[in-house]
Amino acid sequence: MQLTVWTYEGPPHVGAMRVATGMDGLHYVLHAPQGDTYADLLFTMIERRDRRPPVTYTTFSARDLGGDTAELFKNAAQKAYDRFQPQAMLVGASCTGSLIQDDPGGLARALDLPIPVVAVDLPAYQRKENWGAAETFYQLVRALAGPSAPAPGIPRPQRAAGVRARCNLLGPTALGFRHRDDIVEITSLLAKLGIDVNVTAPMGATPTDIARLGEADFNVVLYPEIAGQAASWLQRTFGQSFTKTVPIGVSATREFVEEVAKLAGVDASATLATDATRLPWYSRSVDSTYLTGKRVFIFGDATHAVAAARIASDELGFKVVGLGTYSREFGREIREAAKRYDVEPLITDDYLEVEAKVAELQPELVLGTQMERHIAKRLGVPCAVISAPVHVQDFPARYAPQMGFEGANVIFDTWVHPLMMGLEEHLLAMFKDDFEFKDGAVPSHLGAGHSAPVADRPVQVSVLASNIAAVWAADAEKELHKIPFFVRGKARRNTERFANENGVATITIETLYDAKAHYAR
Amino acid sequence: MNVHVQGCQVAADVAPKSIRRESGQREVFCGLTGIVWLHRKIQDAFFLVVGSRTCAHLIQSAAGVMIFAEPRFATAIMEEKDLAGLTDANDELDRIVAQLIARRPDIRLLFLVGSCPSEVIKLDLSRAALRLSQKFSPAVRILNYSGSGIETTFTQGEDACLASLVPAAPPNGTSEDQLLIVGSLADVVEDQFIRLFDALGIGAVQFLPPRNSAALPEIGPNTKFLLAQPFLADTARALEDRGAVRLAAPFPLGVEGTTAWLRAAADAFGVAPASFETVTGPHRIRAERALVRYRDQLGGRRIFLFPDSQLEIPLARFLSRELSMQLVEVGTPYLHREHLAEELRLLPDDVVLSEGQDVDLQLDRCRAARPDLVVCGLGLANPLEAEGITTKWSIELVFTPIQGYEQAADLAELFARPLVRRAKLVA
Numbered sequence: 001m002q003l004t005v006w007t008y009e010g011p012p013h014v015g016a017m018r019v020a021t022g023m024d025g026l027h028y029v030l031h032a033p034q035g036d037t038y039a040d041l042l043f044t045m046i047e048r049r050d051r052r053p054p055v056t057y058t059t060f061s062a063r064d065l066g067g068d069t070a071e072l073f074k075n076a077a078q079k080a081y082d083r084f085q086p087q088a089m090l091v092g093a094s095c096t097g098s099l100i101q102d103d104p105g106g107l108a109r110a111l112d113l114p115i116p117v118v119a120v121d122l123p124a125y126q127r128k129e130n131w132g133a134a135e136t137f138y139q140l141v142r143a144l145a146g147p148s149a150p151a152p153g154i155p156r157p158q159r160a161a162g163v164r165a166r167c168n169l170l171g172p173t174a175l176g177f178r179h180r181d182d183i184v185e186i187t188s189l190l191a192k193l194g195i196d197v198n199v200t201a202p203m204g205a206t207p208t209d210i211a212r213l214g215e216a217d218f219n220v221v222l223y224p225e226i227a228g229q230a231a232s233w234l235q236r237t238f239g240q241s242f243t244k245t246v247p248i249g250v251s252a253t254r255e256f257v258e259e260v261a262k263l264a265g266v267d268a269s270a271t272l273a274t275d276a277t278r279l280p281w282y283s284r285s286v287d288s289t290y291l292t293g294k295r296v297f298i299f300g301d302a303t304h305a306v307a308a309a310r311i312a313s314d315e316l317g318f319k320v321v322g323l324g325t326y327s328r329e330f331g332r333e334i335r336e337a338a339k340r341y342d343v344e345p346l347i348t349d350d351y352l353e354v355e356a357k358v359a360e361l362q363p364e365l366v367l368g369t370q371m372e373r374h375i376a377k378r379l380g381v382p383c384a385v386i387s388a389p390v391h392v393q394d395f396p397a398r399y400a401p402q403m404g405f406e407g408a409n410v411i412f413d414t415w416v417h418p419l420m421m422g423l424e425e426h427l428l429a430m431f432k433d434d435f436e437f438k439d440g441a442v443p444s445h446l447g448a449g450h451s452a453p454v455a456d457r458p459v460q461v462s463v464l465a466s467n468i469a470a471v472w473a474a475d476a477e478k479e480l481h482k483i484p485f486f487v488r489g490k491a492r493r494n495t496e497r498f499a500n501e502n503g504v505a506t507i508t509i510e511t512l513y514d515a516k517a518h519y520a521r
Numbered sequence: 522m523n524v525h526v527q528g529c530q531v532a533a534d535v536a537p538k539s540i541r542r543e544s545g546q547r548e549v550f551c552g553l554t555g556i557v558w559l560h561r562k563i564q565d566a567f568f569l570v571v572g573s574r575t576c577a578h579l580i581q582s583a584a585g586v587m588i589f590a591e592p593r594f595a596t597a598i599m600e601e602k603d604l605a606g607l608t609d610a611n612d613e614l615d616r617i618v619a620q621l622i623a624r625r626p627d628i629r630l631l632f633l634v635g636s637c638p639s640e641v642i643k644l645d646l647s648r649a650a651l652r653l654s655q656k657f658s659p660a661v662r663i664l665n666y667s668g669s670g671i672e673t674t675f676t677q678g679e680d681a682c683l684a685s686l687v688p689a690a691p692p693n694g695t696s697e698d699q700l701l702i703v704g705s706l707a708d709v710v711e712d713q714f715i716r717l718f719d720a721l722g723i724g725a726v727q728f729l730p731p732r733n734s735a736a737l738p739e740i741g742p743n744t745k746f747l748l749a750q751p752f753l754a755d756t757a758r759a760l761e762d763r764g765a766v767r768l769a770a771p772f773p774l775g776v777e778g779t780t781a782w783l784r785a786a787a788d789a790f791g792v793a794p795a796s797f798e799t800v801t802g803p804h805r806i807r808a809e810r811a812l813v814r815y816r817d818q819l820g821g822r823r824i825f826l827f828p829d830s831q832l833e834i835p836l837a838r839f840l841s842r843e844l845s846m847q848l849v850e851v852g853t854p855y856l857h858r859e860h861l862a863e864e865l866r867l868l869p870d871d872v873v874l875s876e877g878q879d880v881d882l883q884l885d886r887c888r889a890a891r892p893d894l895v896v897c898g899l900g901l902a903n904p905l906e907a908e909g910i911t912t913k914w915s916i917e918l919v920f921t922p923i924q925g926y927e928q929a930a931d932l933a934e935l936f937a938r939p940l941v942r943r944a945k946l947v948a
């Protein structure tokens with residue numbers, strides 16, 4: 001058993017729902033008890049979907065358990081077919097459904113429906129949402145595209161001269177972080193390069209569309225967490241190469257353009273020569289000087305976290321002080337990236353552990369999920385959301401992709417907006433006793449209530465952590481309070497460590513500045 | 522409005538209303554959802570769900586991911602190895618509880634909450650609660666109940682929770698009759714009722730659940746109890762098993778319901794009619810005045826209630842009798858005939874009631890009827906709005922103070938707002 005307060009990912013059948021809900025013409029029959037229908041509201045409320053997810057729940061109850069739950073499943077599946085007339089059906093069980101071992105796949109086959117029925121067996125007590133989405137998408141692709149696979153050993157036919165290259169966009173689902181807008185952005189980027197999109201899947205695809213995935217020349221994997229497995233199978237089966245670069249950030253987008261251009265055999269130089277994004281100039285403009293070395297903590301799914309670290313470090317000049325993911329399946333990617341920034345990778349799905357890490361590191365900006373938004377709010381640290389899980393405000397009315405050149409513009413604005421502006425930060429540091437510039441003052445353009453003022457909590461954490469022997473003299477303590485609140489905890493910790501290491505019993509103003517000079521080196 | 526409802530009369534004279542019973546897909550929460558408000562109500566209690574990742578995800582989604590400083594609920598998520606052997610599962614549970622209590626020394630009452638998977642694998646949480654109580658008593662009292670979807674619907678989780686508290690409550694300390702109000706109410710509503718009962722001279726009123734687990738009510742043959750919520754079948758039975766007597770009454774929604782509810786207590790405690798009139802009269806008049814503008818907005822409008830919280834029947838009575846709305850269909854997940862006898866009697870004779878749900882069939886009926894307003898859960902609201910049907914989220918009726926005189930107009934406003942909003946929007 002695992003004690004869990006908040007979870008980053010739902011159970012795997014919610015991943016399957018994200019695939020099914022993103023698609024058209026597919027219906028998912030889920031063997032599940034009453035209550036599991038809560039998952040519908042994720043889509044209708046958080047994503048504001050205007051239709052119910054295409055999911056039928058068998059809704060068995062305790063008294064059914066003594067009777068025939070298998071018959072209940074068959075009835076539900078038959079009724080769902082009759083009512084919704086889907087092109088294909090997905091069948092499976094939720095966590096409780098799987099315990100009663102009714103074999104939804106076998107039961108559905110026994111109905112002999114005139115459509116493909118794909119059974120997905122998701123181990124609810126081992127796996128989680130993203131894994132469930134990946135497995136479901138893979139099973140759908142195998143079942144629906146498999147019949148048109150060429151015989152093994154037959155090479156992929158050459159594209160005829162003069163025919164534009166075609167690719168599939170793989171990975172976007174319902175409830176994904178900005179998937180809706182990433183598709184638009186990447187489709188238009190590919191169009192500029194002279195590449196057509198054959199099928200985007202699962203989002204917006206029908207089962208018939210999935211069946212013709214093999215017609216594309218190659219695959220673009222937008223979200224490896226969801227599409228990686230399906231893309232590998234398509235490569236083995238249809239000889240389709242797939243992209244490895246996820247186009248989040250300016251450098252990654254440029255690399256992505258080069259990668260797809262090579263796969264499609266087109267010339268990318270015109271696209272690469274245009275100034276398609278403002279991020280590089282905004283970042284170079286002198287106003288952005290104050291961004292230099294801002295300490296940033298990053299946590300999310302692996303793809304978005306790794307991309308965010310690269311943008312933060314290379315494109316905005318921040319300092320990455322923490323990097324982590326809740327996607328254990330992608331721990332390797334995070335560990336590699338963490339090495340580049342010389343930080344300890346944090347691979348956990350324990351919300352409390354993440355909170356403790358943020359409190360300990362005292363970053364000046366947190367880039368995370370909606371969970372980190374709450375952590376940051378509590379600790380009084382500015383925050384921007386970069387990854388699922390997300391909440392209703394992360395499905396904005398406006399066009400706001402994360403990918404491609406426009407995505408880079410969106411990221412610049414979103415990450416810089418919560419921060420204190422350059423001159424304001426200086427003034428705050430200079431005039432500590434200004435009655436309007438109180439401790440924990442929020443950036444003036446955000447107004448009161450945007451970010452709760454910091455409690456002295458980070459400081460307390462550091463006091464506990466440092467095991468002090470040295471005692472603070474009153475004037476030194478007062479001087480410490482003249483240091484901006486967001487770095488004060490670190491200053492306190494460093495000073496205490498310096499004092500302890502040097503056998504200083506009482507920390508004076510001199511000790512404070514000695515330590516400052518020591519750690520500045 | 523001045524309806525007198527006899528205290529002890531039972532369902533004998535209720536017009537037999539036709540009820541459509543349905544089974545099929547139910548678009549309702551399971552009983553775990555009650556934790557969202559119960560953990561705020563009982564301020565030193567912690568709710569540990571023994572379940573799956575789905576349970577954890579459900580509560581966090583139902584709570585709209587309200588991240589409190591640190592919530593007083595959590596899930597012990599079962600893993601593959603817990604399913605393999607129950608001995609291991611019990612050991613694991615003991616470990617988790619020890620970890621939790623060490624982490625939260627402020628907790629005085631811990632509920633082990635059963636879920637669908639824990640029920641299906643027959644993990645005996647009552648034995649676990651007993652075992653752990655011995656270990657952690659007297660610092661922490663450990664109780665258990667089931668909020669599983671295979672046994673409970675949404676608000677039935679509160680019923681199961683309160684029923685588990687009854688055996689833990691002390692016996693009556695006096696020979697005087699004592700009034701007990703049963704069912705979670707907003708603190709502000711409780712305080713209003715305390716003032717009213719005090720003015721009626723009924724004396725110290727007790728509440729279940731209490732705001733603090735140390736203040737469990739005294740229960741025994743001297744206890745007369747009023748249900749403040751219509752979904753408390755098991756709790757009522759547990760109270761009756763200890764000799765307590767239920768005062769039959771409609772529920773305190775709207776002016777009429779509140780008056781009849783208070784009157785049931787007043788009659789049982791021998792309050793003189795004139796005195797009842799003096800105490801409640803001004804409140805009633807004020808509340809009726811506040812309702813007038815909503816009757817203008819809602820009168821004659823057709824409303825369809827999907828099953829959700831079991832509040833549907835009292836709400837329908839209020840909407841029909843005090844706001845002159847027309848009831849198209851009144852769905853309820855479960856109908857307790859006895860507890861709702863006084864309510865059913867006040868509904869129009871031709872009302873269409875449905876119990877249980879086959880959501881697709883019910884949506885067909887709803888679309889065909891084209892009501893002016895639909896009360897439904899969060900999974901259905903936006904899809905219906907997209908079809909041009911105005912909706913009211915039913916969960917708001919559970920999370921908002923709606924009982925009592927001072928809230929009667931607030932309750933009406935909840936139904937008026939979606940219609941006002943739709944009329945305002947031109948784009």
